[in-house]
Amino acid sequence: MxxxxxxxxxxxxxxxxxxxxxxxxxxxxxxxxxxxxxxxSVKVITNTSNSNDIQNVLYENSVFDENIYEIDGVASHYGKRFHKRKTASGERYNMHQFTAAHKTLPFGTILKVTNTNNGKSTFVRINDRGPFIKKRIIDLSHKSADLIGDMGLPKIKIEGFIRNQFEIPVSLEEDYFYAYSLSHKPIILPADYFGIQYTFRDFNSAVEHYLHLIESGSVDEERIFIVFDNNTYSSYNPENEVYYIASWRPPLPRKVPEMVAEKVKLFEK
Known part of the structure; x- marks a missing residue:
């Protein structure tokens, strides 16, 4: 069939x-x-063109926030007679540079200093010891004091990451930058969030150019940062420091484990 x-x-x-x-x-x-x-547990990282959203995205995706150093107090500044004198770090004090003295913070620590009376901010690099007068928490260079608009004893807030207090673990799959901005709190973010525009071998040149870009109106202040990596921040060696001016450039949407924030190696002071 x-x-x-x-x-x-x-x-x-x-x-x-x-x-x-x-x-x-x-x-x-x-x-x-x-x-x-x-x-x-993951965070979704998104791109944004709205300036109001930039800050939210920054802080939602930053890591190691618990290690930021913040304190309010009174600042003083160096007298002009100290110009070119040797500091406790061995460097020469330069009244025209962005430096400061602190009683205990490690040399090379980068801080954002804000005058709480007028909102003006600047950045400084610790390279000396002081002030040794009660209730004053930092001695600013003449240049730095002038930029925050008060050559007296202003009330200020200082923020930053203390050098050698902790490391960004090298075991992480991507590189991270310490990032400082006049518009935002100091943060740590993946390096691929930034587009490097300029490279500098010293902190003062980086700050000078950063401020020039903002004053000229050629950049969006919300999106421009001074950034540096662990190699610059792991030890005090001015000859090996490298600083970048970078623009905020988040990658395409992706997911990053929140557990990365727990991978921090703390050091005893």
Whole structure:
């Protein structure tokens, strides 16, 4: 007996079987993805063009926030007679540079200093010891005091990451930058969030050019930063320091584990 097959029905049967198999595979992958997402807390990183959103994205995706140093107090400044005298770090004090003295912070620590009376800010690099007068927390260079608009004893806030207090672990899969801005708190973010525009071998040149760019109106102050990596911040060696001026350039949307913030190696002071 000869059996005849309907070729159209056979094709439809094959198509139906393949479709069912693909649907099953898709469902399995979806379940696996859901399980992975539930087992690892993540942050979704997004790009944005709205200046009001930049700050939110910055702080949502920054890491090691618990290590930021913040304190309010009174600042003083060096008298002009100290110009070119040797500091406790061995460097010569230069009244025209962005430096400061602190009683205990490690030399090379970078701080943002804000006058709380008028909101003006600048950046300084610790290279000396002082002030040794009660209730004063920092001695600013003449240049730095002038930039925050008060050559007296202004009330100020200082913020920053203390050099050698902790390290960004080298075991992490991506590089990170310490980032300082007049518009935002100091933060640490993945290096690929920034587009490097200028490179400098010393802190003062970097700050001078950063301020020049802002004053000229050629950049968006919300999106421009002074950044540097662990190599610059791991030890005090002015000859090996490298600073960058970089623009905020977040990558395409992606997911980053929140657990990265826990991978910090703390050091005793």
């Amino acid at each position: 000869i059996v005849f097959f309907d070729s159209r029905k056979l094709v439809m049967l094959l198509i139906s079987s393949v479709a069912g198999l693909l649907l099953a595979l898709f469902s399995i992958n979806l379940l696996l993805a859901e399980e992975t997402t539930e087992s690892l």
